[in-house]
Amino acid sequence: MLRQTWLAEGRAPVPEDAIDAGLWEEIAAEAERCEKVAVVRHNQRPGLLAMRDGSITSPQRCKVHPGSAALNALARSKNLADAAAEATGQGRMTPIRYGFKFYAPGDYMHVHRDDGKCDITFSCGLTPNLAPMGWLPKLRYLPTQQVTEQLADTPYPADGESFPILCRHLTGFDGRRIPHWRTPLETASREVLITICFADLSA
Amino acid sequence: MPTIEPATNAAVDPADFISALHAEGNLPQNAGGDPAVPDSCFIDTHIYQQPTV
Numbered sequence: 197m198l199r200q201t202w203l204a205e206g207r208a209p210v211p212e213d214a215i216d217a218g219l220w221e222e223i224a225a226e227a228e229r230c231e232k233v234a235v236v237r238h239n240q241r242p243g244l245l246a247m248r249d250g251s252i253t254s255p256q257r258c259k260v261h262p263g264s265a266a267l268n269a270l271a272r273s274k275n276l277a278d279a280a281a282e283a284t285g286q287g288r289m290t291p292i293r294y295g296f297k298f299y300a301p302g303d304y305m306h307v308h309r310d311d312g313k314c315d316i317t318f319s320c321g322l323t324p325n326l327a328p329m330g331w332l333p334k335l336r337y338l339p340t341q342q343v344t345e346q347l348a349d350t351p352y353p354a355d356g357e358s359f360p361i362l363c364r365h366l367t368g369f370d371g372r373r374i375p376h377w378r379t380p381l382e383t384a385s386r387e388v389l390i391t392i393c394f395a396d397l398s399a
Numbered sequence: 400m401p402t403i404e405p406a407t408n409a410a411v412d413p414a415d416f417i418s419a420l421h422a423e424g425n426l427p428q429n430a431g432g433d434p435a436v437p438d439s440c441f442i443d444t445h446i447y448q449q450p451t452v
Binding site: 229232239294311393 | 438
C-alpha cells in the first residue's frame with residue numbers, strides 16, 4: 197500500500213501505531229530542552245539556487261537542532277526504516293539527516309528540493325498548529341534547471357497543492373524531487389517540525 | 400543532421416555559495432536542499448551544543 201501511494205502520489209503515510217506513544221513523549225521533552233540551544237538558520241540569499249546534486253536551495257528562517265537520544269531513537273527505529281524501504285522499494289534505508297525545526301511566528305521556507313542523496317523525507321509536527329506543507333507534485337520529474345526557471349519568482353507557488361503536517365504522525369514524501377515549501381507561520385505560538393531523511397546506502 | 404546545442408551551464412558555482420555561507424557561519428556544511436536539517440555527515444566540522452539539563 198505504501199509503495200502504491202509513493203509511486204502514484206509521492207507520499208507515504210507512516211502507520212500511526214508504528215511509533216510507540218512513549219517515545220513521542222520523550223521526543224517532546226527532548227525538543228523543549230534542545231530549543232534552548234537551537235541554532236538560527238536564516239538564509240537570506242534571494243532566489244532559487246540549483247545545486248549540483250539536483251537539489252534546490254532557497255531562503256528560509258527557523259531554528260534547528262539535531263536532537264539527542266530520543267530523536268535518534270526515532271530516526272533509527274526499525275518500523276520507520278521498514279516504511280522507508282517499502283515506499284521506495286530500496287533495501288538498506290538509513291537516516292542521514294534529521295533534526296528539530298523550531299518555527300517562530302513568521303518563520304518560513306521558500307520552495308525548494310531536498311538534498312539529492314535523500315531517497316525519502318519524513319516530516320511531522322510535535323505541536324498541533326503547523327500549516328500543511330505546500331508542494332507541486334506535478335513537477336516531480338521535471339529537471340532541476342526547469343524547476344528553478346519556472347519557480348524563480350514564486351516562493352510560495354499559487355497553483356500549489358498541500359498535504360497535512362500531522363502532530364506525532366509521520367508522513368514520507370519525495371522531497372528531493374517534488375518542490376515543497378512552508379508559508380510564513382501565522383500562529384501566535386511557536387511550532388516544532390521534525391524532519392528525517394533516509395538514503396539507501398546499498399545504492 | 401540537426402545541430403544539437405549543449406546544455407546551459409549554471410551561472411553560479413554552488414561551491415562558491417556554500418563557501419560563502421560557511422564563512423558567514425550561517426549554515427551547516429552540507430550541499431543543497433534544505434541546509435537547515437542537520438546532516439550526519441561533517442559532524443567533525445559542525446558541532447551542535449547539547450542541552451545541559
